[in-house]
Structure formats: structure tokens, C-alpha cells
Amino acid sequence: QLQLQESGPGQVKPSETLSLSCTVSGGSVSNTDYYWGWVRQPPGEGLEWIGNVCSNGNIFYKASLRSRVSMSMDTSRNQFSLMLSSVTAADTAVYYCARRGRNCFKTACFAFDYWGQGILVTVPS
């Protein structure tokens, strides 16, 4: 059974860089049938896609966050990571890592089928 687990600091100071990791067990981040992504949810609000990364080098970010976001993978640790720079209180949210199907013949194409439990990151105002 695939499992994803987010890790990182629960609080980041304004103007600093938020850095989170997602450790995958029960599957490999090297599998190119999947993208590995980040989704966030501000308290009491809806879901927001941040970006996806694939081990073949493909990376896609939400346009409005592109200037501040960076994603990477560490296949040796079976992890992928998110960095968000110059954070403000508006970046306070629960951050989820998730797996998204890429191979439409073998996976739930375009959909996030496995999610981590989420991690709350607070940026004080």
C-alpha cells in the first residue's frame, strides 16, 4: 500500500523560505508513470494545486507561484521536495503531497490517487 508522509517545520518566518519533503513508501518516485505533486489548503478554504514533478525531469508549476516555487526529487531517499520562497501570511496552509497518474493507459490519469495526511505550515503576520 502506497503511503506518503510530509515533513518539515510547522512555522516559517515572513520573507523566509518554506521547505517541505514528502517521503514515499510502498512505491518508487522513480516510476515515470506518475507525477508527484503538492497541493495546499489555507485554513477554512479550498484546495490549490502548487505543482508536479516527475523523475523524467518534467516539472510544472502553478503560474501565479512560479516565481517563488521550486520542486525537486531525491530518488535515493524516495522523496520529493517543495521550496516556496518569500513567504507571507497568505502562504499559511495545510500542505499535502500526492501522487498523480501520468500514464493514461495504466493509471488514474490526471488525478491525485494517493495523498499524504498533510502538514500545517504557519507564517505569522
Add this chain to the structure above:
Amino acid sequence: QSALTQPPSAPGSPGQSVTISCTGTSSDVGGYDSVSWYQQHPGKAPKLMIYEVTKRPSGVPDRFSGSKSGNTASLTVSGLQAEDEADYYCMSFADSNKLVFGGGTKLTVL
């Protein structure tokens, strides 16, 4: 990329059916058969309920079904049960390899 439009609330009585709409544009919902739906209970991670407009992952009851017409996708929950009360989000693939979520709909079982 603007968020997809969902009604904020969708009430229904036990045993009845309720349909939640998700409206986008030809650049997302209308352009791709990629809409997925997620159920989220308070304090929990989202759960995939429907993908590629109409497909159900293993383990999702067949009371949940999806459809699409033009730029609007829909999720129908039939035979409403108390445990169906949750927030529901649609998501669509969009031009330039982007993803966009709807604003969410709170399904209330009266």
C-alpha cells in the same frame, strides 16, 4: 488560471440524490476528459472519488457517478447516506499542463 466554479452548498435528504456541478472553460473542463472529484471530511486528506470524468477507483461505492457536458462536469451521489456529508472538490487538467481545482461544495445530509 481561474478556479472552477462550484456551488458552495448542496443539501439532500437520506436516500435521495444530489448533483454537484463544476463549471470551467474550453481550456480546462471542456477541453479534456480529465475531471476528477475528491471527498474531504473535516481534518482529513482529500480522497479520490471519480477520475477521467466517469471512472470510479476501486472501493468507491457505485452511488457516486460523474458526467460532463460541454464546459460543465457533474458529480451525482445517489442513495445519500450520513457518511457522504463532506466537502467535495472537482479538479481538471488545463492548457499548458496545469491543474485547477474548484472552490468546493459542502454536501449536507439533512
